Amino acid sequence: MKTKEKIKKFWNEFKKNWLWINIGFYIGITIVNWIGYFFGFITLEITIIFTLMYPLILFGVYYIKKSKYQKNIYKLVWVVGFGLPLGGIMWFCIIYIFHGAPWAPLRNSPLLVQIVFSVISTVLCWALGMYIMYRVGKKREWRFPSTY
Helix, strand or coil: CCHHHHHHHHHHHHHHCHHHHHHHHHHHHHHHHHHHHHHCCCCHHHHHHHHHHHHHHHHHHHHHHCCCCHHHHHHHHHHHHHHHHHHHHHHHHHHHHHHHCCCCCCCCCCHHHHHHHHHHHHHHHHHHHHHHHHHHHHHCCCCCHHHC
């Protein structure tokens, strides 16, 4: 059996049994987190977050895949899930240019001007990032690369 055939067979099996594989991963990561907590390597907050949040995410993904509103959910993921991080990256660049750099024009401005500029630039960057991802999602017909 060639390597490409083995990889294709593995991914087909993974697609069929993805829920069981994730449940096994959850059990393993929970055991490792609690052992790490008891030995003092991991804080209690991180251990509890992984223990409680992973099943919620897992069941959410499971029901999204079975939902009749799947297209609307994909639109939300494209626009909000990818648009906000894109807007955040743009915001960090703008804030560095106007506030952080030694030659920045708003570096020594009053605090009120800095706060107003930060809030307005945050909202505008998030809106621009979500608009860009809306256009990209619409162009791709709201499909992810793995669903072609």
